[in-house]
Amino acid sequence: MTPDPGRRIPEATVARLPLYYRVLLESAEARVSTISSDRLAEMAGVNAAKVRKDLSYLGSFGTRGVGYDVDYLLHEIARELGLTQDWPCVIVGVGNLGAALANYRGFGARGFRVVALVDADPAKVGQTVADLRVEAFAELGTVCARERIAIGIIATPAGAAQDAADGLVGAGVRSVLNFASGVLSVPDDVSVRKVDLATELQILGFYQLRGANTALNTSRPA
Amino acid sequence: MTPDPGRRIPEATVARLPLYYRVLLESAEARVSTISSDRLAEMAGVNAAKVRKDLSYLGSFGTRGVGYDVDYLLHEIARELGLTQDWPCVIVGVGNLGAALANYRGFGARGFRVVALVDADPAKVGQTVADLRVEAFAELGTVCARERIAIGIIATPAGAAQDAADGLVGAGVRSVLNFASGVLSVPDDVSVRKVDLATELQILGFYQLRGANTALNTSRPA
């Protein structure tokens, strides 16, 4: 069930797998059955050698002289990323952002389902957002157990983020996506990914000031 | 006005400056006037040598045997990131996410102001969101010129993102923050930063499957 833990996949590669997955989905929808590393690289906005090296960490899935079978590769990447499983998520903090995330259709990644919402504000508890009843923050432990929560999404104000993280960790959640600014303290067996609007804008500000462009992130020329 | 372009600051360092800035702000609010690289590193969840090397790219701002003056360092980082200037932003796509971003108080980074909203849906045009009137997507060029837009924030569905990017680029915008999934094609003098929920969740999925944790992103142990 779990992929072979013998192969160590570099973090940089892991971070690009979702990108390849998306590009491959587009190709599959366009009825393309086979794709070369050159074409995949072009569509993803990266170097072809990088594509080949990245994919080689997952195994030898290509055919020399031909390319990669789109459906097969999709399946392998999906398996590697756990997209074949179900990951119930809870959103902590149902303000503007939390509500928007709850309603976010294009949650894109299959398998990631928002199944519960909690908020510390008694006025919000009991309200319905995206067909879910908002529950009290104090119930977080109960909610996580009941819904078998795998991922906690923190969408609280910065000041409440550490409490949210502590609550999630206490409830046994080991993967956290943090939209609040500031640094979270968590035990080192917990994974945290941070998404911070202010940080991204500030990075753009730096390069705008310099008249230079950022290669730090995904896009392709022309 | 513009920082000395002679010093080349590594991208990895640029990406951490907003983090240091936030930590320093916290220290300043707590009336701390001087901070060591050790303490700053602890608060930011990174290695102390990294902090010193990063800061050394900006200049020699510390005092040996003492540490860094919090206010002075804040000012220097702010200058480097362009936080001392005003960056008018437009949000393209006023759905759940676009509206949430428009209302986002903690836009945290001073200087970044959302001053205009545009949407391709005629039903949305004319509505007021976050005290701003939604304007037609066709008016994007006019809007960007009128408001001297520096940064475009794309919050459209995936299918409309490339059109949004083309419109922004055509209007002379050279910094783009993209919340839509998929890869954008832009001229190579345009900076694009991408924020993608699905990607982040998929990365968490990978590590959850492996029982390992991600060092890829900001958090500190314990």
Place this chain on the structure above:
DNA sequence: AACTGTGAACGTCTTCACAGCG
């Protein structure tokens, strides 16, 4: 002939360890 898979070269980022300064 076309394209993958990969060793080796290269470049970038991180960390160490200590000289240098206050």
Place this chain on the structure above:
DNA sequence: CGCTGTGAAGACGTTCACAGTT
């Protein structure tokens, strides 16, 4: 003595270039 600033070492990531396979 304490802490910064930095050369040097090491780890990591990217790209090249080509041998190997279909």
